[in-house]
Amino acid sequence: MLLTLAGGTLFFPGLFALCSWALRRWGPEWTCTDRVMISTRLVSSVQAVLATGSGIVIIRSCNDVATGSS
Numbered sequence: 001m002l003l004t005l006a007g008g009t010l011f012f013p014g015l016f017a018l019c020s021w022a023l024r025r026w027g028p029e030w031t032c033t034d035r036v037m038i039s040t041r042l043v044s045s046v047q048a049v050l051a052t053g054s055g056i057v058i059i060r061s062c063n064d065v066a067t068g069s070s
Helices: 002-026 032-061
Strands: none
Touching: 002 032
């Protein structure tokens, strides 16, 4: 559990920094606000896809999701 927390703590800010850096190189005419907004939306989209995938795995692996029994 702690390893997953540490991984997420590094992954999402790292993804944001990578997106901001890439947008600065690919779109030099964009303002800093534009780059931050696009990077934030991209990171939020990745987080939403991963959360949806986790929910699907949990729903498919449990017989009764409400009580959490397998």
